[in-house]
Each structure stands twice: as structure tokens, then as C-alpha cells.
Amino acid sequence: MASNLSNTRTGNVAQRLQKELMDMMLSPSTTLTAFPDDENLTLWTATIEGPTETPYAGLTFKLSMEFAPTYPMTPPVVLFKTPIYHPNIDFSGRICLDILKDKWSAIYNISSVLLSLQSLLGEPNNSSPLNAEAADLWDKDKEEFQRKVLARHKTPEEL
Amino acid sequence: MSGSAYIPTDEELANLQQLSREYEPEVTGPLVGERQSSTAITTEYANADPVYRVKTAALPSKYSHFRTCRGDGNCGWRAIAFTYFETLIRLGDINKFQDEKTRLQSMNNLISSIGYSEDIYEGFQEECWDLLVALANAIGNGNAAQVLLENFNDMGVSMNIITYFKLLTSAWMQTHSADYMNFLLGQTVKSYCTQTIDPVNSEIDNIGIAALSEALLKPIGFALDVLYLDRSPGEEINVIHFGATENDALSLPYPRPTLRLLYRPGHYDILYKAEDIEVQQPIPSQAPLHVALAAGYTDDFVPMDSSMSDVMTMIPGLYPTGLGQRWPSAPYDYDPIPTPQPQPQVAPVPTYAPPPTAVAPVPTSHQEYATPVPSSHVNHQHHSTHHGIQLQPPVSLSLNHPPPPLTIERGGPFRPSMYELEPGFHSGQQHTLPFQTSIFRNSHYNTAHFLNPDFQPEEWSPDAEYSTSSRSRHKSSSQ
Numbered sequence A: 001m002a003s004n005l006s007n008t009r010t011g012n013v014a015q016r017l018q019k020e021l022m023d024m025m026l027s028p029s030t031t032l033t034a035f036p037d038d039e040n041l042t043l044w045t046a047t048i049e050g051p052t053e054t055p056y057a058g059l060t061f062k063l064s065m066e067f068a069p070t071y072p073m074t075p076p077v078v079l080f081k082t083p084i085y086h087p088n089i090d091f092s093g094r095i096c097l098d099i100l101k102d103k104w105s106a107i108y109n110i111s112s113v114l115l116s117l118q119s120l121l122g123e124p125n126n127s128s129p130l131n132a133e134a135a136d137l138w139d140k141d142k143e144e145f146q147r148k149v150l151a152r153h154k155t156p157e158e159l
Numbered sequence B: 001m002s003g004s005a006y007i008p009t010d011e012e013l014a015n016l017q018q019l020s021r022e023y024e025p026e027v028t029g030p031l032v033g034e035r036q037s038s039t040a041i042t043t044e045y046a047n048a049d050p051v052y053r054v055k056t057a058a059l060p061s062k063y064s065h066f067r068t069c070r071g072d073g074n075c076g077w078r079a080i081a082f083t084y085f086e087t088l089i090r091l092g093d094i095n096k097f098q099d100e101k102t103r104l105q106s107m108n109n110l111i112s113s114i115g116y117s118e119d120i121y122e123g124f125q126e127e128c129w130d131l132l133v134a135l136a137n138a139i140g141n142g143n144a145a146q147v148l149l150e151n152f153n154d155m156g157v158s159m160n161i162i163t164y165f166k167l168l169t170s171a172w173m174q175t176h177s178a179d180y181m182n183f184l185l186g187q188t189v190k191s192y193c194t195q196t197i198d199p200v201n202s203e204i205d206n207i208g209i210a211a212l213s214e215a216l217l218k219p220i221g222f223a224l225d226v227l228y229l230d231r232s233p234g235e236e237i238n239v240i241h242f243g244a245t246e247n248d249a250l251s252l253p254y255p256r257p258t259l260r261l262l263y264r265p266g267h268y269d270i271l272y273k274a275e276d277i278e279v280q281q282p283i284p285s286q287a288p289l290h291v292a293l294a295a296g297y298t299d300d301f302v303p304m305d306s307s308m309s310d311v312m313t314m315i316p317g318l319y320p321t322g323l324g325q326r327w328p329s330a331p332y333d334y335d336p337i338p339t340p341q342p343q344p345q346v347a348p349v350p351t352y353a354p355p356p357t358a359v360a361p362v363p364t365s366h367q368e369y370a371t372p373v374p375s376s377h378v379n380h381q382h383h384s385t386h387h388g389i390q391l392q393p394p395v396s397l398s399l400n401h402p403p404p405p406l407t408i409e410r411g412g413p414f415r416p417s418m419y420e421l422e423p424g425f426h427s428g429q430q431h432t433l434p435f436q437t438s439i440f441r442n443s444h445y446n447t448a449h450f451l452n453p454d455f456q457p458e459e460w461s462p463d464a465e466y467s468t469s470s471r472s473r474h475k476s477s478s479q
Helices: A002-006 A013-026 A110-122 A132-140 A142-152 B002-006 B009-022 B039-044 B050-057 B075-091 B094-105 B108-113 B118-141 B144-152 B155-175 B177-183 B189-197 B206-220 B289-293 B324-333 B361-365 B375-386 B393-398 B403-410 B423-427 B462-466 B468-477
Strands: A032-036 A043-049 A060-066 A077-080 B032-037 B065-069 B223-228 B238-243 B258-264 B267-272
Touching (some): A013 A110, B032 B039, B032 B075, B075 B118, B075 B144, B075 B258, B075 B267, B108 B118, B144 B155, B155 B189, B206 B223, B206 B238
Antiparallel strands (some): A060 A077, B258 B267
16 A cells, blocks of 8 residues: 555655655744654654643644654554643643544645644533543643643753 | 664554554555446446345446456546546547646635745646547547546556545545535545545545545546445436536536546546447547537538537527427438438436436536426427428437327327327427418428328318317327
């Protein structure tokens, strides 16, 4: 399947990622960045800013993105590299977000993934939490939640 | 997995549960298979429960062939996409491929309006353009069917095209949300599309089929029948129609080319009727099919070409211009030794639900001419056509079911004569045929003329002489 895909227009993952990089450089966002690894175009490092008026406001989070040869027919593997306290993100940085799993669509791209993650920070899905304690605190004790977020956070320099 | 030590057990279990939910067995077989006899389906269900057995036993008589699609979670999307291109090939009109590209391109504003910029989807779209071009070229070489099959068995190509069709469906639904919101059980159209249409591994459902049919198939006059093979009571497989219907007044091919899918819970395959797979003569681009069917076409001259696939086009009464205008061309068509047209010539008609009246073939095969005419009018035209039997031998023979009722109905001591075969005459100006003119009566078009191949000496009948119009009025109203 992978070899078949690489023969075709969008199947060529390198070409596609090249194009996405170009697009992101041409219209840079102030709250998102994403760049490929120097040696491997299918490994990217991205950052997102915590949305304002959320417990994550003012914080910057680093993520890794890994693209399979089948991208964009399969989603990238996205992990939070910055430790984060969030109902839908576990302590290894794994994310529970439907569009990164069974609801992935081939018309999503790096920007739309990062935007979705940004909005996940402000609007967790507390009905299926990976971190049950965080989900509980989000609803019951925002101050304690905020304290835990800041306690766990590390700046990029500290990583 | 170094981090797994930090994961509480219940989360691990949740993960496992998630994994098992997502697990799908490795599927095998070609993405789209070769066409094969549908008796294979009957055989497959020979030992199944009786409902399936009965339903599948009846299948091959109506749907002679089928084609498998790999059950990889996209088979419905792939089946529709494949048959869409296959139906374009079946039409055999090279220009149509370019037309389709232009039409689909014009729908890009729909996609833009739901917030996707062209550079996200142009790759998928171009895959579709490339295939249209490749197929148009392949039609000339006669290997279009093979090119299509090869392309669709390339996972990359078929997924790109499916992705594009999904996007089209999504855009159509979101820009026509009023048509769909009532079917979504409270879900918004936007969230339905995100959850059900857009995802890569999400099979098409009925709502998706309806939307894709509206966006992709209906505008070019294609219909889509989905046969649902399930345990519901009944002896036949239920059919649901999508796409263009008989009533859509589109200046498009008629009968509506129909895509057919067989649905078995969770899976779609492609079905064919025998007539779908008749080898069509490729139509060269300088004489595309739609020229002969264009709405502005007037019936000046229809060559009696034996390669003409549809004899219906030669029936003068079908044209709004009326039978009278047909006369000047009659000498060209005249064939003193009529060859009966074989019945299969009209075979495409039964594809569609046969209209209840005897005039069924007329509106079904030439909708674009018949629609503007009220149905009663069509009736008359049809019958006057038929009564030109001596004048249009090859045509009338293909339609020879109407005469018996007329003959029987008349009864009495008189044999049929031209005077009794004109029930349409009373209906108006356009039916003032030259039957009564002296020129006609003295010509060989008159059966009473000895040069007429159907020579029939006229018998004098006072009734016929003086009450032709009242008699025919009576007759036509009794039909």
C-alpha cells in the first residue's frame, strides 16, 4: 500500500510536506510554528501557544509530528513533548483526539491539526479523559487545575 | 513504550479497548475486481438462510453481472466513483470527459465556501482530471475499461479520487444543509460531515449516497440504484433510487444511464444489467452522441442507418414538430422490404419503471422531446405515428403492439382501412396529414395504390366515408 501511494501525486509524502512547509512559511501564524527535522522531512517539530483565557494562556508547548509514507491518507503521530496537564493528554504526551485517529481526513494538514490541538486545550473532551483527575478538576476546581498545569509545565529551554 | 510504566491500569485497558475497536482484519483481493457473472452471488448464498437464498436466486435474471470491491472501509465510495467513470465510458462520448472536468471544476467555489483552500485539495482533484483525460484518450484506443480498472486498483489513485468525491459531498451537504439537517438526528450538518463524510476510513451511508448523487450524478443525468440484500421480508432485493430520475427535464442522455450497487450489510459491490455491458460503438468526437439528442434538433432527415442503436429516434410522432413535417423526408426513408427490428432494440427501456400506459416507449426513450407535450397529446402523436404504418414500415414494426386493440375494438364487418387508423386526426392542426389530399390518395403512399407494398383495395363504406372524424374521436377517447 505504501509503495503504491508513493507513486502518485499526493502519495509522495515528501512532496506534500514540502508544499505544506512552503504554505506555512508564506502565511506564518503568530501562535503556531512547525518545521521539519534537518535530516528527515517526515519528522517535524511544532509549537503551539496556549489559548488566551484558558489555564494554558501564555504557555508554549512543543510537539513532535511523525508522518507515515501514507500521509495524508493516514494521520501523523503527534505527541506533546512539553509536559502538560490536560484531560485528554496523558503523561507521555499522547493525545486522545478523534481527528488524529479514526476521524482523520485526508484534507487535514499540519495547520489544521495544530489548530485543532490548540482548541482542544481550551475545550477538553471530558467525557473520554485520558487523565481522569484533570477532567474532574476542570469541572470542579479551576484554581487547582491551573496550579497543576503550571506545576507540570516546562519552558522549551528547560526541556 | 518506555512511558508505559506511568500509565495507570485502567488507562491501559482503555487503550487496549480502543485498539481492539479499531482493529480491522487484513482485507485481500483487488480494490475493484473483474466483472463476473452474478450467479456467483447465488452460489455464495446457496447455503445461507432462506431469505437470502430466495433473494439471491432471483438476482442473476435481472442483474447478469457484478464486480467485487475490496471491503477496506471505502468500498461504497469506491464503487460509486468507479461506476461513475465506467458509465462515462459507456456513453462513449469523448467530449463528455472534458465537460465533466469543467463541471466539477465549477464546483470548486462550493468547496471554498466551506473553508478549504484549493492547495489542500488540488492534488486530489487533479487525480480526477488525470483519470478523465486518460479515459478520454483510452476510448479512442478501445481500452478505456482496462485503464479505469488499473487506475482504481492503484490505492493511491483511487484514494485520491475518493477523497475528492468525499470533499465534494461534504461541500454539497454543507451548502445545501436544509436538505439534509432533518435526517441527521439533531447533529449539525457540519459535524456530520466531520464525523461521517470526511474521515479517510469512513464508509458512505445513505445520506452520503444521496448527497454524492445530487452533486456528482444528477447533473449529468446519471441515476444510481442501490439494491439492499438483507433479511427483510420479501422475495426480491429492495432497490432504492438516487440521482437523476425520469422526471428530470435535463437535456441529457436518456434512458438515464444507471449505476447499480449491491449492498450487503457493511459492504458494497457493483452490479450490472445485461444491457449495461453491451459493447458500445465508440462515438468519434466530431459526431458526439449529444448532437443527435440536442433539444434544438429538428426532424429534417433521419437516416435509416442500420447502426442506429435506437429506432425510437426515427419515429416522427415523437418530435414536437409533428408528423406533417415528416413527409418531405419520407422518400429517403422509404424501404419497400421492411426488416422487422428485433425486440432487444428497445431493451434499455425496462431499466426504468415502465410507465403504466401503452405509450411507455415514447416518453421513456425521448424524454427531452416528450416532456413539453401534455401526456394526452403524446398519446395522439404516438398513435398517428403508428398509423403511418404503411409509410414507415421499419419503425412501425418495432412498435407493433398497439394495432391489435384497435382492430378488435372496432369489430364490425369492416377490415382495417386507413380511415380507421387515424384517431389522432381530430386533435388539431398539426395532425392535418395529407391522407385526404388528392395527391396522397393517388400516390403509392396510399395502400389503395397498387404500388404500395401493403396494397389493400379499398372497400366502399358509407360509414367510413361520412363519419371518419366522429369514429376516430370515439375510438381515441375509449383508449
